[in-house]
Amino acid sequence: MSGYGDRPWLAQYGEDRPADLVPDHATMLDLFRASVAKAPATEVIRYFDGVLTLAEVDRASDALAVALLDRGFGAGDRLALYLQNNPAFVIGLLAAWKTGGIAVAINPMNKHRELTYLLADSGATALLCLDDLYSDVGRTVVASGDTAVRLVITASALDWQQRVDPRLFAHVVKPVVEDALDLVDLLDQHEGQSPPLADPAPDDVAVLSYTSGTTGVPKGAMNTHRTLAFNSQTYRDWMALTPADRVLGVAPLFHITGLVGHVGIALLVPCPLILAHRFHPGVVLDAIREHRPTFTVAAIPVFISLADQPDATREDFASLTIAYSGGAPIAPAVRDRLRTRTGLEIHNIYGLTETNSPSHAVPYGAAAPVDPASGALSIGVPVFNTVVRILGDDGEEAEVGEVGEIAIRGPQVVPGYWNKPDATAEAIPGGELRTGDVGFMDPDGWFYLVDRKKDMINAAGYKVWPREVEDVLYTHPAVREAAVVGVPDAYRGETVKAFVSLLPGKSASPAELVEFCRQNMAAYKYPRTVELVDELPKTTTGKILRRELRE
Template structure:
């Protein structure tokens, strides 16, 4: 019998299906509506000094849905959401679902080229975005005619506050842009109206989240209602969360961790989601002190930043019952230092966009072991109803201790990529996810992540495809050749480095090329370091050897 069929991790945790999974309760909208019925006056969102109850969130999302429906948005349509961690993000999600549509989660750091691709590929019919992002990026994208967007609704980071917070918004001015609708005005105009009731099915796409693939072209992962609902309940049951808990939203809501580990849990439990526009350490620490959250999950760099702020004490962290971290590898020394500083042990968690956040997690109350050979900290054991195999290059299942590709199957795995059947067949043969990550399982069922099979760079949990950065560098008139690799970074885990050779007689400085990329790419993508070489190493066929550059 296969060692995986024996499921040795059952010794560590009693795996089984989360409590509330049932055919009539398998969509994100079902979870939210059940919470509204149960406790309509409970706080759903805390945003600086403002708050929304579940009933108010329901009413606001109804109003937006009614407004969109009047403008032709209906079942199967896509609503792109291009904001920071604001109440508008959650309102837009719910509005799309109430019309039987899907949301398209857009990184607010995306620039023209990136936004244009996502809107065109998803076929988004409507867009909700921050006023400042409309002015800086989206207006030109919409005007270019590259997309199918017909309706644009803008919002302000000031929406949802009683008193505008001067720490982040001292220079923020509300701005109405021609051709757009204002979210707050729409909600006021359509308040009390409800769209025709639509109930999505569990197999309907709830959110398209874009992730890079082997070609470097972003792919829309089809996160369905059922896969998101399953893992929202996985978080609840694995970590023992209840409606009395509160969730600190430190991960970006457009990211799968924020979508499921923040929004999904809060909608399911009917507990407060605490958000603060974007991650600014001092502002987030003030939110912790004021709102006293009990749970969060995020990148380890977030917790390093917060714990190293001047004046932070163990008392500041005392409201937390648990903290989980994923998205980037965690050195064992960091968990020990955080424990000493805060009194809290960070539990590891592992998953991908394609697994709707967790496929593995450290059981609550257990400490992850450290592999004596590699020094790696375990990412945990498979969560409910999830089977994970380690396979070799030939597809053969490997025994404990042997290193191979991590392959995952379970109720949280996506059915495929949006309009990309070939990519789906390659990464999800038979519905089993080939993660592209390399690792192993020990004799006790703990899993360890060793390396990535592909050249993807993981900068503080954000994934960067080298070819995309190289393509931008090649746009510079002085660049002859370019190759991009990930290099170790004490804070981010990895950071982006470019190796460049210049055209004969051309000149360019490191600062010039970095600024060139910064102006054209999301902040986490552009290279932080550039090294100039006369020639880049190549194979006999002329292919640049990233491996040699990485080894430098």
Template sequence: MTTYTERPWLALYRDGTRADITPAFDTMLELFRASVSRAPDAVAIRYFDGSLTFADLDARSDALAVALAEQGFAAGDRLAVYTQNNPAFVVGLLGAWKAGGSAVAINPMNKARELTYLLADSGATALLCLEELYASVARDVIAGDEVRVRTVFTCSPLDEQTRNDQRLFAGTNRGGVEGTIGLEQVFAEYAGRSPAPVSPRGDDVAVLTYTSGTTGVPKGAMNTHANMAFNSQTYRDWMGLGPDDALLGVAPLFHITGLVGHVGIALLAGCPLVLAHRFEPHVVMDAIREHRPTFTVGSITVFISLSGLEGATKDDWSSFRMVYSGGAPIAPAVTDQFQDKTGLYIHNIYGLTETNSPSHAVPLGVKAPVDPSSGALSVGVPVFNTVVRILDEDGKEAPVGEIGEIVTSGPQVVPGYWQKPEATEQSLPGGELRTGDVGFMDEQGWFFLVDRKKDMINAAGYKVWPREVEDVLYGHPAVREVAVVGVPDEYRGESVKAYVSLKPGAEVSEQELIGFAKEQMAAYKYPRSVEFLDELPKTTTGKILRRELRASGA
């Protein structure tokens, strides 16, 4: 019988791809310095009509590191970065590393309660944030007794560009904020100065990225320099990226996909990263038309939104050599629809915050198989140097083809959670990540994600995985997005409910959709009710929030 440790997926790698790679760099700072040395005048970031070369990034991050040190930032300290997809985010990361510390990536949608928790838990002593976020949220937070922030640097979304896009920046002006140090002021005042030389180790924390906290308070995943450098190389080598490519940054940079799948690749491969502040479909499409990126990775909801824009054509997508999608399951029908509209096949990629983005990916140029029994699209095969097993409820290795929890080990898996040894031991026993995701591996070595453990619906004793129902409903031509949850049922315990948003101009009734699913599924699986919404609730990364829908239907 095939076993996981035999790694049968090796035969599925594309021609020329090695099963294992030797890491080229131990730290993110080392790989960035190599790119600066190799091509200092190459463009590192394109932001509306502005651009920064690698030499510019080096000089700006030097200046920030010097300013941090003069404000008392010491080796091992943490700089919280609280901004959108702006060049300042990348400067903040590099500046923190050059000052001998680490960064804390914070969701710009977080409000006072959430920001207070993250700053207090991480112990950040400095903060870099947008002027508007300082005025509306951070000013009051850092005045409290719970946080240790001593220094605040602020930036504007208009920095590094001159075109004030009124779709995003109406009413926004550059201007200093009292009590803070403006980033533009730092670049001017400390121009030409270099920080004291530092050489972080591979096992030093590079970035704390916080989990969503769906099963308790958010936990800070300790993404080390070695973790991030390895998976930056994984992306580069798996996709064959180089200095002639251009990366479209559609994933939020505070999220692990943006950190590694955008910033990490760009710093390593020496190619430009195209940023557009935040995801607004028409603005991002204009960036695609202007800057002609060749690669991106983002959530499937991003691709659904972009491909559905009025006026968008296949020619708009013609610069792309490949697109990958992760962060949420993809229905096979959606990949087919996207390819019809754009000419591009969406390659699946799978990973978690704790795996620094990819642990699995579909090999470039290969189409992922669809499981005939569940209709699920494969999330790919384990990436370089990675071993993945499926464990049953007793913690034993499940036979190939049987469903169990996905557990992952490899160079990209974080060593633990910041100051949470019990949570680390629970989720990462022996360094192997218990993902909480349920799936299986077929005989050829393809992995299939069934669902999250906590999302399983128990309908009269039968297990129903929401993902399977969603995949069926995505096959209806009127459906744009769908999420399935279990809701209380006096007779069954739980019954299946679908929340659906429709494509523009499409019409379909609740009974029609129920009947559509009923024709294709066992009697206990099809939805008993459908509720139509204009938009489904999502995280900033585009993942649909089933928990919010579950709460509203309780």
């Protein structure tokens, strides 16, 4: 069924949208330049004790753009960003756009094989990376000759800090990298210089964001200036963010959530973006105490980790009045537990790399309903200008309440994958994204995520969705995190297995957890085995890696 259209619920919510709507033809560079012209002294990055204003980021990205152009980088070329959550990422992003080029966002956890593939697939000719990542991984990859990279610039985690946090950077001294250019040195060399005015078109590619590759090789989603601008505005308007807000940047900036839900917001609103290099719960909790952020969007394990800090108090989280979670499902029991522990009212949000982050969100201040049949918490309603359908196995629209694949059409959907026309035609036929996620819409227009199509377990002919079993496990008072997978079974073909981590100070045996599930769900659904683990494997964005558990 279609999502919203002229439904009065959405129209009512839309009454409070700000009047300063982003023009359809605007690019991310236009939005940044408008913010600089409007409020050049606004703090746009807070990095430990370091602060950068819009004017300072504008000058730094100008200088880097000149440095790139002087060294042969040009319009349409790709600059790979292999960085943590540092100011260098924002400066590099803007510099790529100011040359008319494209940024390639790369996960800093990637190793030699993965980095080689991403650099070769994107055709990146320049690499901006952390000095330690270059020493450990990048140098060998570039020297191999398997990529087109001919220019390497390194940055340090210490750049733009005024104080070193001893827990994160103990005994760190900025190294000298002999076979690469230093970012700060380049900026000093080109200080005060400006590149020729670049004017990318709205449908030009701004960033290549690579999918995780869970169903094949990673694909470069072509996030355009238009799609990024639209969903940066979506965040701003949906959450009613203003220059008085402060964004806690805990999602990785290379990921679409960090790219749009952190950087896009900061450049558009504009408002400060609080960065802390990488996610370490103790360090981030200190940043919350020092900078008092008002908004963040993060995967639910981030909130769990922060709440589990032994010295965390409800007062620590009091400034975070607008908290959203995406990237991994939220069980109602987890939402309620976090509310009790932290006071946070966490709202659901849903989107993909191919939708430039949100396609659905719970309106700020609204309470997401829980489906009475499955116990699932709603992922929200379609955001502005977005039409969502639920498709059955036959490809036809499903009825209200019927489970099927979520398909999304809207101005935030990417036009396709970089150099992969066949994959584009399969995943985005006619401009409508087939997500691979299974869900349904209730009679009031709320959407619910059931699971990934590929994660469905077939137990003796019965369909079992891992998400439903996980939600039941989360209601047990000792369960911290849970993940459910299908494992081979001689009699049933597949059977259900759960991996569980327990809350600090709590105890439960595998047999007790199996019996708990047996008492709370149909016989074919409950896990036959439970394995207790200290931590579940996750991506850098907090998604639990079921494939690693299956392996």
